């Protein structure tokens with residue numbers, strides 16, 4: 001295989017899955033059968049085989065077996081992960097909102113299943129940050145009659161893939177929903193549908209910019225007016241509601257601050273809905289819109305602030321139904337701990353590393369330093385308001401500096417040495433980046449296109465009788 005062939009294979013593997021025979025939940029609906037085994041299926045078969053091999057090798061063994069578990073190793077505590085998922089579902093319910101789970105933090109089938117099916121209820125609504133996540137969550141049979149929201153304003157190069165996915169979901173009643181924040185995206189959907197024999201209307205959320213200036217249009221703005229008019233007049237779109245994501249809520253350091261971010265998220269989507277109703281009442285009627293708008297808000301800090309106490313916010317007139325979305329909450333990290341909305345024991349992930357060298361008194365203040373076998377590829381370079389790139393679990397040490405493949409620990413108090421050859425677990429700043437930077441795909445690596453780093457996640461369960469036993473191996477999805 002030359003490199004071009006390989007790229008083509010990879011592209012097929014990532015995107016061209018029209019003949020995939022995926023696992024269905026039995027809903028009594030007719031099931032389209034796989035047609036023939038294409039390359040994607042071959043990759044899938046290989047991946048399934050490797051997953052089985054990994055499980056055979058690790059499950060039931062001890063995570064503390066240093067000969068078996070090569071560091072750096074990303075460890076997920078499934079009991080804590082599950083409890084976080086149930087807790088979030090409960091919050092959404094208490095708040096009177098539907099819940100939409102973002103999958104980008106772990107990008108795994110198993111993690112998604114915990115997010116969607118919890119002891120506190122279930123949901124079939126997801127939001128994804130990549131087309132790859134969208135296809136994989138569908139392949140896993142978790143959302144075939146649900147709704148996959150593609151969580152970036154839709155790009156010209158993504159429409160045809162997302163349309164292919166919608167085709168697959170349609171027989172089961174599932175749909176792909178889009179975010180839009182620019183007139184050209186509506187035109188793009190129109191042009192795309194014009195070329196199709198059977199034309200469809202894409203269900204869209206308008207993304208509202210709450211001042212973070214990441215994506216979206218301001219509520220009550222001329223941009224919103226022009227965009228709404230285009231959506232309502234277009235034969236290719238149908239307005240589902242308004243979506244806000246308070247990325248800036250990560251700066252919260254108290255529940256009241258996070259609640260005020262939540263309140264401003266609700267305010268802006270509500271303002272946008274009121275704006276639509278007052279400017280386009282007639283057009284909305286002629287577009288046969290009978291359902292209320294969906295007002296989708298969230299981020300892990302604001303979602304943590306939702307729940308029973310934040311309910312009074314709903315007493316204000318809402319021009320739609322609330323939906324809560326969040327993604328980081330199953331794993332959590334130091335950034336989330338800094339918001340004060342979670343306790344340390346709720347952090348479900350940590351990276352195990354090995355101390356490979358030691359430097360007594362080398363630090364600026366004379367403190368000891370140690371070298372570990374994990375750097376930016378294992379932790380990302382994200383920092384947080386608490387400082388450092390990570391904190392050692394149960395020991396007064398922090399991850400002070402990082403290079404690509406190694407990091408420098410610095411003692412935060414005198415007197416507790418680390419032994420060369422010992423392992424330490426570190427909680428990093430941002431779980432989404434830690435898992436994603438490390439995520440690689442085994443198949444891609446076999447043809448030298450993958451990265452190294454966390455090829456799989458070791459899963460333990462602190463709620464079981466043996467918290468050091470590896471209970472599962474999760475292999476993350478990689479690619480866009």
Ligand SMILES: Cc1ncc(COP(=O)(O)O)c(C=O)c1O
Nearest residue numbers: 102151245299300326327328329
């Ligand atoms: C569009 C969108 N929705 C939801 C989320 C989930 O936010 P969080 O990870 O804070 O829960 C993100 C995160 O980046 C996002 O970009």
